[in-house]
Amino acid sequence: MSGRLTVRVRVQRPGLTVSADLAVEPGEVVAVMGPSGAGKSTLLEAIAGLVPLDAGSIRVDDDEVASPRRRVAPQRRGIVLLRQDPGLFPHLSARENVAFGLRSRGESARRARAEADDWLDRVGLAGIGGRHPRELSGGQQQRIALARALAARPRVVLLDEPFTALDPATAASLRTMLADQLRAARTTAVLVSHDALDAAAVADRLIVLEAGAVTQSGSVREVLHAPATAFGAALAGVNRVVGSVTGHGDEAVWRAGHLSVARPGADPGSVAALFRPGDVRLEAPGASAGSGVVWPASVVRLEPTVGAVRMVVADPPLVVDIPVERAADVRPGDHVQLALPTAAITWA
Structure with missing residues (x-):
């Protein structure tokens, strides 16, 4: 029993x-x-x-x-x-x-x-x-x-x-x-x-x-x-990036390394941003943020995944899933520009 x-x-x-x-x-x-x-x-x-x-x-x-x-x-x-x-x-x-x-x-x-x-x-x-x-x-x-x-x-x-x-x-x-x-x-x-x-x-x-x-x-x-x-x-297959909200009211901004996101009305303090590696895009230099955010990052290494390549970057540390054909365009140590729709971010 x-x-x-x-x-x-x-x-x-x-x-x-x-x-x-x-x-x-x-x-x-x-x-x-x-x-x-x-x-x-x-x-x-x-x-x-x-x-x-x-x-x-x-x-x-x-x-x-x-x-x-x-x-x-x-x-x-x-x-x-x-x-x-x-x-x-x-x-x-x-x-x-x-x-x-x-x-x-x-x-x-x-x-x-x-x-x-x-x-x-x-x-x-x-x-x-x-x-x-x-x-x-x-x-x-x-x-x-x-x-x-x-x-x-x-x-x-x-x-x-x-x-x-x-x-x-x-x-x-x-x-x-x-x-x-x-x-x-x-x-x-x-x-x-x-x-x-x-x-x-x-x-x-x-x-x-x-x-x-x-x-x-x-x-x-x-x-x-x-x-x-x-x-x-990592278990859930998402990035968890811890940053801090500074400023007040409409001026509040969350920052982690080179990544910053406007967060009007958010209280100051430490907050984690959750988003999937596949929601991050590898963009050409100078691309517009559109309805999201863009930031510069440095490539740490590339890892194989099923049907794609996982790019590990720094400042802040996170992972990005890119198509196999894009992997030929980047090498460890390269500086790249990344983009992320703000709607893809969950705050915790």
């Missing part, structure tokens, strides 16, 4: 202190995202019981499973942790791998195998119950691992980058299957991922973890629509 997960923890690791609070309601899926080294895996390991707490507590419903003075064994928490490695038993068939958790809970061999076949069918692997892990693809092994976890009816499922080692097509298929099965089973889950698509497709809420601390939390839509940090903006 899925449970309510309440986490208020501090874990000290070499060079990093993870201090995070989160609550996951029964049947809810929460995604945790952050840059490498932010403490995401440490947070999952603490919940799973693999690392001790320095402060705080972890509860599933009313049961305290961890605190500095109490540490329930991982296998007794009703919590399952799935990693990139499916962790299947190589000597057992797919059916017996799924049945393992059921047998450990006291189910008869016959009933466990029948339920295992049912779960293999649910994850799209009907008819392969007799095959061993070495005979299966990475995607099939991940499906079996998920079936094994859900068949045991855990109170909480933790998923640590489950799709990272898979090719894009397999990952897309598994993402859809995971969302369907977690919701069908009403499973409480925490998903750590580096891909915003995982959060958008699977999760109800998104938590951003940076340098061991939660920097933003809300619905997936809220966080991606109004990112509070540069990392969140």
Whole structure:
């Protein structure tokens, strides 16, 4: 039976202190995202019981499973942790791998195998119950691992980058299957991922973890629509440029580096401008601002993207998506002129 997960923890690791609070309601899926080294895996390991707490507590419903003075064994928490490695038993068939958790809970061999076949069918692997892990693809092994976890009816499922080692097509298929099965089973889950698509497709809420601390939390839509940090903006695929409003009334202007935008009536202070890389245009010198703003920038580097080129510029730092054919016109160190419609800017 899925449970309510309440986490208020501090874990000290070499060079990093993870201090995070989160609550996951029964049947809810929460995604945790952050840059490498932010403490995401440490947070999952603490919940799973693999690392001790320095402060705080972890509860599933009313049961305290961890605190500095109490540490329930991982296998007794009703919590399952799935990693990139499916962790299947190589000597057992797919059916017996799924049945393992059921047998450990006291189910008869016959009933466990029948339920295992049912779960293999649910994850799209009907008819392969007799095959061993070495005979299966990475995607099939991940499906079996998920079936094994859900068949045991855990109170909480933790998923640590489950799709990272898979090719894009397999990952897309598994993402859809995971969302369907977690919701069908009403499973409480925490998903750590580096891909915003995982959060958008699977999760109800998104938590951003940076340098061991939660920097933003809300619905997936809220966080991606109004990112509070540069990392969140990168997840959402937007530029987040922090500047300051100076002046008053009709004279108020927001500035960041060489970029300035008239903001009549805005209050003075620090404000972030949000806009998409594709809304910025590379213009010829002397072009008119029209209904937007123009400013000079220096090119830092060029990066390939799907069907385009991303140009990283300075003063202020941001990224611009340009067509592949325009990439031949610019080089790192060049000075260019950029334009942006003011209607494309969201203020935060």
